[in-house]
Amino acid sequence: MLLKNKILILLSFFLLLVIGYNVYLYTTSPKTGFVLIQEVYNGFDMKKEFEKKYATTLNARKKIVDSLTFELNVLLKKIETEKEKNKSTIQEFNTKREEYIQRKKNYEEDNAALTKQYDQEILTQLSQYVKDYGEKNHYTYIFGNDGNGSLMYASDTKNITKEVLEFINSKYKGAE
Numbered sequence: 001m002l003l004k005n006k007i008l009i010l011l012s013f014f015l016l017l018v019i020g021y022n023v024y025l026y027t028t029s030p031k032t033g034f035v036l037i038q039e040v041y042n043g044f045d046m047k048k049e050f051e052k053k054y055a056t057t058l059n060a061r062k063k064i065v066d067s068l069t070f071e072l073n074v075l076l077k078k079i080e081t082e083k084e085k086n087k088s089t090i091q092e093f094n095t096k097r098e099e100y101i102q103r104k105k106n107y108e109e110d111n112a113a114l115t116k117q118y119d120q121e122i123l124t125q126l127s128q129y130v131k132d133y134g135e136k137n138h139y140t141y142i143f144g145n146d147g148n149g150s151l152m153y154a155s156d157t158k159n160i161t162k163e164v165l166e167f168i169n170s171k172y173k174g175a176e
Contacts (some may be wrong), residue, residue, distance in 0.1 A: 030140035030158070035130070039148040046125055050118040061107045065108065068100040127152070 134153035
């Protein structure tokens with residue numbers, strides 16, 4: 001009976017040891033995952049809202065440019081049909097043409113700047129949300145699967161920048 005109790009205690013202890021070890025491994029091993037960056041980016045509602053705002057802006061600007069194009073064509077036809085060239089009509093045409101060129105150039109620059117601004121805002125917010133998700137769900141790393149090895153989130157406890165910097169500087173100086 002005493003032997004059975006010793007065996008039972010030993011087995012219980014061994015079982016607790018195995019369970020404890022598994023819990024330790026589970027809690028200390030890094031939780032990792034990855035996201036398909038393009039899919040997350042394209043599915044992000046903020047991006048979809050910005051696309052609509054951008055399309056609205058583009059359409060408004062296109063209407064203005066189209067209106068200027070129409071006015072230029074009307075003036076050009078008027079100039080072409082006049083027997084004696086009216087200098088004021090030609091001057092009006094040249095002024096409109098300059099306005100058209102300048103506005104089109106400004107719109108193209110503004111469209112590029114707006115695209116860059118929207119992309120930056122989207123990426124900043126997306127990165128923050130991925131970080132929030134990683135922290136909330138206890139991830140150590142979240143990788144971005146876009147072919148360039150990007151890291152979307154990493155726990156601060158895994159940041160070895162200082163140590164690596166000290167090592168590479170030491171190595172550079174020939175100490176390592």
